[in-house]
Every structure is written in C-alpha cells, then in structure tokens.
Amino acid sequence: MPARKIAVIGAGYVGLTTAATLAAAGHGVTCVDVDRDKVAELRAGRVALLEPDLPELVAAGRRAGLLRFTARLPDALLPPHPPDLVFVCVPTPRGEGGAADVSIVEAVARDLGRLLPPGAAVVLKSTVPVGTADRVRGLLRRPDLPVLSHPEFLSEGSAVHDCRHPDRLVIGAGTTPADRAAARRLADLYTDLAAPVLLTGNASAELIKYAANAFLAVKLSYANTLAELCESVGADIGDVCRGLGLDPRIAPAHLRPSPGWGGPCLPKDTHALLDLARTRQIGFPLVRAALETNDRQHHRIADKVRTAAGGCLDGVRIAVYGLAFKAGTADTRDSPALAVARLLHAQGAELTVYDPAAANPAGPDDWYQTADNPYTAAKAATVVAVLTEWPEFARLDWALISQLMHRPHVVDARRILDPEALEACGLTVSAVGRGTR
Numbered sequence: 427m428p429a430r431k432i433a434v435i436g437a438g439y440v441g442l443t444t445a446a447t448l449a450a451a452g453h454g455v456t457c458v459d460v461d462r463d464k465v466a467e468l469r470a471g472r473v474a475l476l477e478p479d480l481p482e483l484v485a486a487g488r489r490a491g492l493l494r495f496t497a498r499l500p501d502a503l504l505p506p507h508p509p510d511l512v513f514v515c516v517p518t519p520r521g522e523g524g525a526a527d528v529s530i531v532e533a534v535a536r537d538l539g540r541l542l543p544p545g546a547a548v549v550l551k552s553t554v555p556v557g558t559a560d561r562v563r564g565l566l567r568r569p570d571l572p573v574l575s576h577p578e579f580l581s582e583g584s585a586v587h588d589c590r591h592p593d594r595l596v597i598g599a600g601t602t603p604a605d606r607a608a609a610r611r612l613a614d615l616y617t618d619l620a621a622p623v624l625l626t627g628n629a630s631a632e633l634i635k636y637a638a639n640a641f642l643a644v645k646l647s648y649a650n651t652l653a654e655l656c657e658s659v660g661a662d663i664g665d666v667c668r669g670l671g672l673d674p675r676i677a678p679a680h681l682r683p684s685p686g687w688g689g690p691c692l693p694k695d696t697h698a699l700l701d702l703a704r705t706r707q708i709g710f711p712l713v714r715a716a717l718e719t720n721d722r723q724h725h726r727i728a729d730k731v732r733t734a735a736g737g738c739l740d741g742v743r744i745a746v747y748g749l750a751f752k753a754g755t756a757d758t759r760d761s762p763a764l765a766v767a768r769l770l771h772a773q774g775a776e777l778t779v780y781d782p783a784a785a786n787p788a789g790p791d792d793w794y795q796t797a798d799n800p801y802t803a804a805k806a807a808t809v810v811a812v813l814t815e816w817p818e819f820a821r822l823d824w825a826l827i828s829q830l831m832h833r834p835h836v837v838d839a840r841r842i843l844d845p846e847a848l849e850a851c852g853l854t855v856s857a858v859g860r861g862t863r
C-alpha cells in the first residue's frame with residue numbers, strides 16, 4: 427500500500443479518529459477544522475474528546491511528522507500538501523422535519539471545487555442523506571473530481587478500536603472509470619485490514635449507514651419493550667436477551683435494556699431515514715414505532731422513579747447517577763439520562779446529578795444541582811436513579827449510600843447493579859426488565 431497524502435476536514439469524533447488512524451498507518455494527514463481553539467489545543471497536544479487511545483494516537487502521529495492540524499482549508503489542500511484523498515467528516519445535525527442538515531457539507535463542497543488541485547478524490551464520511559454525493563458533484567463544478575461515499579460506523583467510546591478493526595468498509599462510487607479507479611485507490615488504504623470491502627453505488631453506500639443505525643434503534647426499542655413485558659410476567663430481560671442473542675441471526679449486541687437509546691447518531695439518523703421514506707411516500711411504521719417506543723421508555727423510567735418515591739415527585743429529592751448518553755463518553759447529546767431527568771424535574775423533583783465525566787453543555791444547570799461524587803449526590807435523596815451504565819456505579823459502597831439516603835430506593839435503568847447485594851444493604855431495588863416471581 428503506497429503512503430498517501432490525505433486531507434481530513436473536521437476534527438470531531440469521526441474526523442480526528444480517522445486522521446490519527448490513517449497517520450498511524452503511515453499516511454501523511456492534514457486535519458483541518460474551522461474551530462481555531464480546537465486546532466490550537468490539538469497543536470499543543472491536547473485532545474478534548476474522552477476517547478480511549480485517541481490522545482496517544484494523535485501524539486504518535488504528530489511525533490512522526492505525519493499528522494498536522496490547521497484552521498485554514500488552503501493549508502490542507504494546496505501545495506506543498508496537495509492531497510490524493512479528501513475525507514469530509516463535518517457534522518450533519520438534525521434539521522427541519524428530521525432531515526439531516528447538510529449545509530456544512532455543501533459549503534465544504536463549494537470550497538473544495540474552488541481550491542482542490544486536479545488528481546484528488548472527495549470522500550464523504552459524514553452521515554449524509556441519499557443523493558448527497560450527486561449534490562456534491564453539482565456543487566464542486568469539477569467533473570475531474572470523483573466523489574466517493576464512505577460512511578463511518580465507529581461508536582463513541584471505542585472509536586479508535588472500531589477504526590482499526592472495522593466490521594466492513596463500504597465505498598460507494600459513480601460509474602465512470604475515474605470514479606471506479608478512485609474507489610480502488612481508497613480501498614487500497616485498507617489492504618492491511620481483515621474487513622470485507624463492499625463496493626457499491628453512492629446511493630447504496632449512503633443508505634447503508636442510515637439503515638444500520640435505524641436497525642439498531644429498532645433492536646434497542648424491541649429489547650426495551652421486552653423488558654416491560656418481563657416485568658409484567660415475572661421474566662428476566664437479562665436471561666431473555668441472552669437466549670435471543672445466542673441465535674446468530676439475532677446476535678447479542680445492542681439488546682441491553684436502558685432508559686432509552688440516544689447519542690449524536692441513532693436518534694438523528696432514525697429521524698433522517700423516516701424523513702427520506704416520507705419524501706418517497708413510503709411509510710416506515712416499524713422505524714416510527716422505534717422512536718415512539720423510545721419516548722415511552724423515558725416516561726416508563728420516570729414512572730418507576732415516581733413509584734419508588736411513593737407516587738409523587740413534587741419536592742422530592744432524587745439522585746441521578748449518569749448524564750452521558752452511554753458509559754465511556756462525556757457526550758450528553760440526545761442523552762436518555764437527560765430526557766428522564768427532565769421528566770423528573772417537570773414533576774417537581776429536586777435533582778442532584780453525578781456523572782464521572784459528563785456535564786450538560788446544552789444549557790444552564792439551573793434545573794438540577796451537580797455533585798462531584800455519588801455519595802454527596804445521594805445525601806437525603808429518596809431515590810437513586812441509575813441512568814448511565816458507568817461500571818463504577820456497580821462498585822460503590824451501597825451500604826453507605828443506603829445510610830445517607832432519606833429513603834433507600836434505587837431504580838436501576840441500566841441493570842448494572844446486583845439487586846440481591848443492594849437489598850442486603852437495606853435498599854429496595856427496581857431494575858428495568860426484572861419481573862418479580
């Protein structure tokens with residue numbers, strides 16, 4: 427595999443991980459971001475994202491002289507650094523009506539059309555609606571530049587691992603010989619990886635990403651409704667999902683019950699797939715139901731907390747353990763923990779939140795207090811609600827927490843606690859998906 431010159435546009439989760447991983451594979455990478463502060467931090471060797479192995483990988487790339495950061499797009503595109511491949515890894519947030527907002531991708535496309543020297547290919551890694559590659563071709567106004575669709579499937583918290591050990595590599599291209607050659611050039615980057623490379627048209631590659639995330643959403647909502655059924659019939663969702671997951675056609679991943687699924691991708695992409703189907707007059711009730719079930723799950727967990735508190739939350743102190751959308755990240759975007767906390771607040775609960783990593787960047791924290799440790803959070807609380815599956819929550823001194831609380835009730839919305847051990851400490855435990863036999 428010859429070393430390539432690569433520009434990566436966007437230094438978020440996907441862009442930074444992609445850039446650092448490609449540099450580690452020996453390619454010369456220039457990563458550009460409009461956020462000057464972020465670029466200054468990265469140049470100073472600081473990675474703000476909580477992501478295992480990413481700071482080390484970035485540092486190694488910089489030390490080897492293979493990874494540079496800049497806030498100026500021309501620095502990444504023009505001599506002495508003209509790229510063979512330009513990876514576009516910019517955000518596509520949820521826009522009006524659920525459709526993805528591709529305005530940043532479009533702005534980048536216009537800039538690339540003006541600036542890119544001949545010989546490069548544009549690689550769309552951002553999650554983009556079907557048809558975006560064609561739209562980018564139009565905006566580039568450069569028939570000489572192939573546009574490839576190359577969705578990223580990494581998960582937060584295991585981004586570096588996922589980039590190094592992908593399940594599959596999807597590359598969508600147009601039908602011209604130049605497009606096909608560019609797709610092969612991109613595929614050549616990955617010859618050292620064991621993953622299968624799937625070469626498709628652009629539209630298929632774009633759809634695969636949405637189809638995968640919406641499928642995960644359906645699977646998660648299915649598990650969460652099964653958890654409700656388990657509670658009602660005296661079954662245990664842990665056992666049921668183990669039994670399900672052992673069928674290789676179903677597989678064990680993404681079956682853990684929760685207060686709902688969230689994060690920057692699943693909700694956004696599920697809405698976007700629904701919106702795409704709507705524009706084609708195709709109903710997709712299965713996916714719509716997954717979203718409705720998710721909303722219901724937030725309410726179901728809030729109801730559990732209210733029941734544990736004795737039926738009324740007005741003026742009742744609740745300790746919330748976890749704010750991140752899942753363990754291992756500080757990210758609270760579309761966090762189910764925040765959604766449940768908001769429902770508790772709306773019913774008058776007085777919330778004290780503890781999360782080992784996350785703070786709520788979305789707004790003022792005036793509707794809840796924060797604690798810097800779980801014990802302070804539990805003081806005088808009537809219920810501890812465990813909303814994010816941080817492993818450290820299972821290792822707490824629950825006997826001490828029981829003593830600190832006003833009334834010792836725990837709602838375990840992630841099933842990470844040992845109910846018998848907690849009950850031996852005098853706590854009553856209501857765990858999602860655990861029926862009483």
Ligand code: UDX
Nearest residue numbers: 578579580581582680681682684687688689691751752
């Ligand atoms: C997701 C996809 O997994 C990834 O392939 C894609 O590239 C980006 O979107 P991520 O957003 O990091 O990755 O989150 P993920 O690990 O999928 O979790 C999403 C939500 O589902 C979280 O709120 C998580 O807590 C929840 N979840 C996950 C469960 O409730 N149960 C599970 O078993 C797994």
